[in-house]
Amino acid sequence: DAKTTQPTSMDCAEGRAANLPCNHSTISGNEYVYWYRQIHSQGPQYIIHGLKNNETNEMASLIITEDRKSSTLILPHATLRDTAVYYCIVRGAHNTNAGKSTFGDGTTLTVKP
């Protein structure tokens, strides 16, 4: 699985958009970008994933650059409950890779009032 690089920490004001970057310059053509978050003392929560097109769901938007070497997770209106560690993971989507997600250190997002 491709290695990812994320900033260690970020702050965001409540109500503003939180933009979390991720670099994955060695991503291969069949690898997806997945985002998870982990609120303190809880299991990770799936947020969104994509291959090359931008994706949006009820939680967030995922913007993937055209060369696929980086992506940005956008929380449009951050709330205090969005404070968590956000993990960007790149891996193949085939059955044999299911679950073999390599978690890096992630980005600790702190949403401030």
Added chain:
Amino acid sequence: GAVVSQHPSRVICKSGTSVKIECRSLDFQATTMFWYRQFPKKSLMLMATSNEGSKATYEQGVEKDKFLINHASLTLSTLTVTSAHPEDSSFYICSVGTSGIGQETQYFGPGTRLLVL
């Protein structure tokens, strides 16, 4: 997405005893489940892949005789920490992978916090 539960949510035990942690997939039949371990202020580390009806696959450096995994049904996998020691104190998390036309998404349980005295 899949709903995954774990039991117990936290457990305290004496050194030398064994502890069993259950992971249940409540709304999805999971042929494969995964077990992770997370130490304080660290990221998740995959321990093993639990396969229904067959032996688990362990990651390098994880002792299979110490961390016994049983996946007897499509909805239940158990992790038993045998002869637990204080260094086994950690946050243990299981996950289920689901497929959506070839795209596997993981759903995680809430975790079990183990403290070995």
